[in-house]
Amino acid sequence: MSLELRDIHKHYGPVRANDGISLTVAEGTLHGLLGENGAGKSTLMKVLSGFHSADSGEVVLDGKSIKLASPDDAIAAGIGMLHQDPLVFLPFNVIDNFVLGSPGGSRLDRKKAAQEFAELCDRYGFNIDPASPARLLTVGERQQLEIVRLLWLGARVLILDEPTTGISADQRSKLFVTLKALATEGMSVIFVSHKLEEVADLCERVTVMTRGKVVGEAEMPVPPEQLVKMMFGQAVEVKDRPAVDHGAAQLKLSDIRTASGMLSEEPVSLEVRAGEVVGLAGMEGSGQDAFLRICSGMRNPRSGSVQIAGTDLTGKNYRDFLAADVKYLPAGRLEEGLIEGLTITEHFVLAGEDRGFFVDWGKAKKRAEAQVDHFTIKGTEASTAESLSGGNQQRLLLAMLPPRLNVLLMEHPTRGLDIESADWVWEQLLARREVGTSIVFASADLDELLRYSDRILVFFSGRIIGELDAKATNVDEIGLLIGGRSVDSGAA
Amino acid sequence: MSGFLTALGEMFDTATIASIVAGASGLLFATMGETISEKAGVINLSVDGSMMLAALAGFVAAFHTGNVWIGFPAAAAVGVAAALVVAFGNIKLSLNQVAIGFVLFALCTALSRFLGSGYVGRQPVAVPAWDIPALSSIPFFGPVLFSHNLIVYLSMVTVLVTYWFIYRTRAGLALQGVGERPEAAHSRGIPVNKLRYLYTAIGGALIGVGGAAFTLDVKVGWSDRPTLNFGWIVLAIVIFGGWHPLRAAFGVLLFGALQAFALNLQPEFPTFSQVLPSIPFPAMILALVVVNWKTLLDWLDRYPWLRSILRSDPPTAIGTRFEVS
Ligand SMILES: Nc1ncnc2c1ncn2[C@@H]1O[C@H](COP(=O)(O)OP(=O)(O)OP(=O)(O)O)[C@@H](O)[C@H]1O
Ligand SMILES: [Mg+2]
Numbered sequence: 001m002s003l004e005l006r007d008i009h010k011h012y013g014p015v016r017a018n019d020g021i022s023l024t025v026a027e028g029t030l031h032g033l034l035g036e037n038g039a040g041k042s043t044l045m046k047v048l049s050g051f052h053s054a055d056s057g058e059v060v061l062d063g064k065s066i067k068l069a070s071p072d073d074a075i076a077a078g079i080g081m082l083h084q085d086p087l088v089f090l091p092f093n094v095i096d097n098f099v100l101g102s103p104g105g106s107r108l109d110r111k112k113a114a115q116e117f118a119e120l121c122d123r124y125g126f127n128i129d130p131a132s133p134a135r136l137l138t139v140g141e142r143q144q145l146e147i148v149r150l151l152w153l154g155a156r157v158l159i160l161d162e163p164t165t166g167i168s169a170d171q172r173s174k175l176f177v178t179l180k181a182l183a184t185e186g187m188s189v190i191f192v193s194h195k196l197e198e199v200a201d202l203c204e205r206v207t208v209m210t211r212g213k214v215v216g217e218a219e220m221p222v223p224p225e226q227l228v229k230m231m232f233g234q235a236v237e238v239k240d241r242p243a244v245d246h247g248a249a250q251l252k253l254s255d256i257r258t259a260s261g262m263l264s265e266e267p268v269s270l271e272v273r274a275g276e277v278v279g280l281a282g283m284e285g286s287g288q289d290a291f292l293r294i295c296s297g298m299r300n301p302r303s304g305s306v307q308i309a310g311t312d313l314t315g316k317n318y319r320d321f322l323a324a325d326v327k328y329l330p331a332g333r334l335e336e337g338l339i340e341g342l343t344i345t346e347h348f349v350l351a352g353e354d355r356g357f358f359v360d361w362g363k364a365k366k367r368a369e370a371q372v373d374h375f376t377i378k379g380t381e382a383s384t385a386e387s388l389s390g391g392n393q394q395r396l397l398l399a400m401l402p403p404r405l406n407v408l409l410m411e412h413p414t415r416g417l418d419i420e421s422a423d424w425v426w427e428q429l430l431a432r433r434e435v436g437t438s439i440v441f442a443s444a445d446l447d448e449l450l451r452y453s454d455r456i457l458v459f460f461s462g463r464i465i466g467e468l469d470a471k472a473t474n475v476d477e478i479g480l481l482i483g484g485r486s487v488d489s490g491a492a
Numbered sequence: 493m494s495g496f497l498t499a500l501g502e503m504f505d506t507a508t509i510a511s512i513v514a515g516a517s518g519l520l521f522a523t524m525g526e527t528i529s530e531k532a533g534v535i536n537l538s539v540d541g542s543m544m545l546a547a548l549a550g551f552v553a554a555f556h557t558g559n560v561w562i563g564f565p566a567a568a569a570v571g572v573a574a575a576l577v578v579a580f581g582n583i584k585l586s587l588n589q590v591a592i593g594f595v596l597f598a599l600c601t602a603l604s605r606f607l608g609s610g611y612v613g614r615q616p617v618a619v620p621a622w623d624i625p626a627l628s629s630i631p632f633f634g635p636v637l638f639s640h641n642l643i644v645y646l647s648m649v650t651v652l653v654t655y656w657f658i659y660r661t662r663a664g665l666a667l668q669g670v671g672e673r674p675e676a677a678h679s680r681g682i683p684v685n686k687l688r689y690l691y692t693a694i695g696g697a698l699i700g701v702g703g704a705a706f707t708l709d710v711k712v713g714w715s716d717r718p719t720l721n722f723g724w725i726v727l728a729i730v731i732f733g734g735w736h737p738l739r740a741a742f743g744v745l746l747f748g749a750l751q752a753f754a755l756n757l758q759p760e761f762p763t764f765s766q767v768l769p770s771i772p773f774p775a776m777i778l779a780l781v782v783v784n785w786k787t788l789l790d791w792l793d794r795y796p797w798l799r800s801i802l803r804s805d806p807p808t809a810i811g812t813r814f815e816v817s
Binding site: 012049050051052053070071072073074075081083087088089090091092093096099100101102104105106107108131133136 | 660661662663664665666668669672673675676677678679680681682683793796805808816817
């Protein structure tokens with residue numbers, strides 16, 4: 001189905017999220033949509049799927065102008081969207097998620113739905129337990145559930161908003177195979193992403209957006225440097241980072257073991273020195289999160305000890321770790337890091353050092369303005385956390401970090417960030433090494449791990465199965481270890 | 493001690509159990525109504541007031557027309573009106589559900605006291621008894637379930653229909669979706685706010701019928717604030733019921749049983765029996781603690797049906813607004 005967007009405008013108050021966008025997607029093509037954080041990609045896709053209604057503009061499908069007043073209209077027209085954060089109902093089981101909202105009489109035939117669900121899953125090689133509640137699925141499985149559902153509803157245009165953040169490499173290659181197969185069947189796919197390799201691998205055409213406008217279109221293949229130039233107006237060069245001398249051990253774990261689940265089998269010992277960066281690799285949920293939680297005092301180990309800057313903090317709680325200048329940035333930005341409904345100013349007040357009873361709002365506002373400026377957050381000090389685009393939420397989290405830290409622990413520090421922002425974020429993080437901060441971060445992005453770590457620990461089903469010198473290893477070696485194979489047996 | 497045991501023994505009399513069922517109709521209707529409303533994400537906090545005003549409306553309509561069956565629709569209409577005020581205030585005027593519900597409660601209570609003052613002590617027609625032929629002669633079950641009146645039967649049917657509708661139909665699934673994650677429901681083309689109006693209104697109608705069941709059946713007649721505090725009990729039972737109609741119905745019967753027990757104890761332990769009616773509240777908290785016990789939950793993950801009854805998760809989006817932009 002061929003699709004044309006004509007002069008779409010969508011404003012949120014003063015923010016022109018979409019400022020006159022025109023875009024054509026040919027039938028059976030995989031069309032990439034690139035653009036920096038806050039460019040308006042999600043907004044445009046939500047307009048196209050009827051989730052938001054545009055202020056003005058027209059959507060033309062197979063030569064006919066269609067009305068998109070609600071998602072109902074979009075579904076009827078064959079447009080389905082997979083949202084950046086899959087919109088599933090976590091407490092409901094897979095089949096209920098599958099049928100919820102599907103057309104039909106009031107009779108609910110779960111058996112028949114389960115059968116059709118199983119058939120579709122078979123066809124695309126997905127393996128999802130239909131009786132499991134959605135909250136027990138991984139993000140990748142929730143996506144698969146949504147894709148299958150959209151196909152079942154008869155989608156002929158499929159929109160995927162950053163589908164590759166938060167899923168494993170296996171799930172990603174499966175996804176790509178599926179998308180390519182769908183395109184050959186005539187499906188038009190719009191693929192929103194920040195990862196140029198993915199777009200290069202998958203898409204036949206790309207459109208680049210900046211600040212609510214289309215700034216370029218190209219037939220693939222296009223060299224990545226050119227795409228970057230279209231997005232940011234200039235080449236983003238990844239600077240060589242200056243080496244920093246490592247000081248005394250800031251974080252010292254000895255013989256750590258947990259009571260059950262992750263990290264329960266073998267004791268873990270580790271020393272991270274001041275100014276050192278340690279990357280944690282592994283499939284999601286292989287023990288990295290348990291490890292970070294122990295380092296941050298959010299969880300106590302069953303045995304072993306934790307020392308921060310020479311002080312024993314074993315058995316102490318998160319507050320004590322905070323007082324020892326340990327900070328943990330979890331992956332779930334809106335769930336764990338930011339508070340929905342509160343403005344940027346209010347976030348700074350909550351995170352600030354001021355412990356007085358009264359808040360000096362004038363001062364707080366000034367400080368927030370300064371930080372918004374310094375961290376180039378797209379928004380104002382009065383924007384609420386949930387109104388920021390994903391990338392800008394991450395900037396806000398970084399802006400809220402206290403100036404002095406002994407240990408900084410992070411999960412996916414640049415997930416969802418555009419290349420320029422990711423680079424900028426790392427520049428800020430690495431600068432902290434100069435004052436002796438140790439950084440430990442988990443990431444699914446192997447390039448990121450290789451580029452910024454001094455050492456890489458690879459996790460596999462709750463154990464550390466490899467410790468690598470980042471300078472002496474490569475993507476292939478880490479990839480094998482992540483899959484649970486040691487290098488020798490992998491080669492054999 | 494022996495008095496206590498006698499009172500306990502009397503609880504298992506067929507007659508006592510039948511009277512508990514007969515007396516539960518008002519609370520059953522209102523509890524189902526509130527459950528439906530909250531499942532869709534709207535807390536109707538006005539129950540204690542709107543149920544009373546509806547009880548008055550039902551009483552007055554039946555009293556003046558001499559027809560008890562006119563009383564129930566009249567009461568339902570008042571319940572719907574109150575519910576729509578909550579929904580409209582929240583959806584259209586962005587008011588907080590709890591705030592508007594509470595104000596409405598106070599208003600309705602005062603209104604029913606004022607408007608009903610002339611009716612105190614008057615007797616209207618009551619719902620006539622009607623034994624279901626054949627079924628009522630079954631031993632034990634006959635007197636307990638099938639020897640009441642239409643309103644009592646209807647309250648039982650309402651419980652079953654509510655359960656069936658919420659968990660067994662497509663529309664019921666959409667209803668749950670709206671209260672669980674409105675953005676996700678919206679993305680599936682479900683008209684979130686329309687459904688919230690609809691189910692708050694249906695819930696309000698049931699709350700109204702529940703009020704009339706008190707004045708036209710359970711405790712026929714009008715006195716000063718005859719349903720006082722029963723609305724708050726409804727709200728508590730909905731939580732105790734974990735937003736599940738069957739468990740909530742069980743909560744209503746448990747509450748009725750504790751009341752009957754208190755009545756039985758009255759002659760022997762006059763002071764203790766005053767405390768008894770409040771036992772449902774600590775009992776409720778205890779039940780919530782048990783049901784959220786992690787080991788139990790892990791075990792329950794293997795039995796989804798049992799879990800859905802025992803686990804008490806409030807609908808995630810309860811009390812919040814949803815706006816399409
Ligand atoms: N509901 C909303 N209310 C107010 N502003 C919003 C809302 N949604 C988005 N915006 C603003 O619109 C702009 C575009 O946001 P959008 O989410 O479309 O960006 P994006 O290109 O998807 O970015 P990212 O790559 O970070 O996901 C941003 O400045 C954002 O702050
Ligand atoms: Mg986005």
